[in-house]
Amino acid sequence: KMSLKVITRVSFYYEALLKLDLPGDSYISSKKLEEITGVSCNQVRQDFFYLGISIGKQKKGYHVEKLFHALRKVLSIDKGASVIVVGAGRLGRALSEYKLFKVRNIQVDALFDIKEDLVGTVVDIKGRKTPIYHVDKLGEYLSENPNVKIALLTVPESCAQEILDELVELGIKGVVNYSPRILKLPEKTKAVQLVNDSIGASLYKVVYQTYHRK
Amino acid sequence: KMSLKVITRVSFYYEALLKLDLPGDSYISSKKLEEITGVSCNQVRQDFFYLGISIGKQKKGYHVEKLFHALRKVLSIDKGASVIVVGAGRLGRALSEYKLFKVRNIQVDALFDIKEDLVGTVVDIKGRKTPIYHVDKLGEYLSENPNVKIALLTVPESCAQEILDELVELGIKGVVNYSPRILKLPEKTKAVQLVNDSIGASLYKVVYQTYHRK
Ligand SMILES: NC(=O)c1ccc[n+]([C@@H]2O[C@H](COP(=O)([O-])OP(=O)(O)OC[C@H]3O[C@@H](n4cnc5c(N)ncnc54)[C@H](O)[C@@H]3O)[C@@H](O)[C@H]2O)c1
Ligand SMILES: NC(=O)c1ccc[n+]([C@@H]2O[C@H](COP(=O)([O-])OP(=O)(O)OC[C@H]3O[C@@H](n4cnc5c(N)ncnc54)[C@H](O)[C@@H]3O)[C@@H](O)[C@H]2O)c1
Structure with a gap:
């Protein structure tokens, strides 16, 4: 390991x-x-x-x-990994369609949202129609698809913690959090990986280097 | 330094x-x-x-x-840094509105795109209406706003290199590239910082750790 x-x-x-x-x-x-x-x-x-x-x-x-x-x-992706995206807004959909995910054998199998005009639609991922379900269907979906162990969290920060709690409850084992808030894992869930990701770090480097060259 | x-x-x-x-x-x-x-x-x-x-x-x-x-x-952001976003699609707009940019004193001043239904509209960044211009206006905008030195590139990979070349030509000094392609900098431009960013790295870690715990 x-x-x-x-x-x-x-x-x-x-x-x-x-x-x-x-x-x-x-x-x-x-x-x-x-x-x-x-x-x-x-x-x-x-x-x-x-x-x-x-x-x-x-x-x-x-x-x-x-x-x-x-x-x-x-990287353990030789067999491919199925993930879900919770929060089918702009970042969620940009991530689902991100070419490098497919090539990496990481496949977004479903997205979840609460907005009426998104739920029931599909996202076209390289010709594969991927559904957006209502977030209330999370439990049902995960029990029917026990191979899905990882979720990408792209919801507004106000509901990120509550969604994380639910995902952990439903047996999700790995979460990448994109919301701008540090989330907490419940005490007894030592087996869940929670990682915060941000597109921010590179921008700082560029700002620093740009303003320090003049 | x-x-x-x-x-x-x-x-x-x-x-x-x-x-x-x-x-x-x-x-x-x-x-x-x-x-x-x-x-x-x-x-x-x-x-x-x-x-x-x-x-x-x-x-x-x-x-x-x-x-x-x-x-x-x-980080040299105490005075704030103005940046532009080229490619006002989902990732571009998600980045512009990302709460942490504003708090970091990094301000997206304008976005650029080619789609008719986007050009001429505004993105609401914490109450400040930020315009989306046509990408043909890049030269004009940058000569009127010489303090803008950094661009975030969120266009489709097919036109990323061409847009980068133009940005360098127009005097941009720092670029964060989000497209899934390694871009080249013209030979003589040693003074331009080009960084590739990707929301991918964390996902690999989570996949690896998740599948290695079972
Ligand atoms: N980490 C980064 O670098 C980065 C960059 C940009 C945005 N963000 C963050 O990512 C998140 C999404 O940003 P965005 O620009 O795509 O926002 P968005 O508003 O376009 O998307 C959020 C989506 O979540 C949905 N949603 C709200 N409550 C929900 C719930 N309870 N269950 C399921 N779905 C729900 C909304 O209907 C919406 O479609 C925000 O938290 C934002 O701050 C992070
Ligand atoms: N780095 C990452 O982690 C990551 C994640 C998701 C997507 N991406 C990449 O980011 C880019 C944008 O993704 P998206 O989902 O927002 O796509 P999108 O299609 O929603 O956005 C692309 C935008 O660029 C505009 N555009 C096209 N040609 C242009 C030009 N010549 N000048 C200016 N604007 C132009 C389009 O009109 C569109 O609005 C893609 O290259 C995608 O592969 C990267």
């Missing part, structure tokens, strides 16, 4: 590969990965060595298809 | 403070910050010491209002 630091770096490598969109039978160097992810090529090579990913005999770099395969396995 | 690692941690502390929403005259401990950001309380204390932020005489922890002030200064 790997440390979260390694998993985080592995997700950066995987993300970089996805965004480069290289042909499967091409090669990528640790130097290129350093350029894109900011992780030193030494650390990259060290990680791959530790993960049993080797450079081919011809030392051209790492074989892209093989690397994809290995990284997916490490 | 600080290393990006320190800036990144500082942005986590700032973000954590924002999301905790504590009264300005209360105190926060390094332990609490460790709990929320995952940065060890030793590192937190070390960073604050380095940044000249001290614990009050009563050792209650760090004074929240003073801490906010100091962190904003470090």
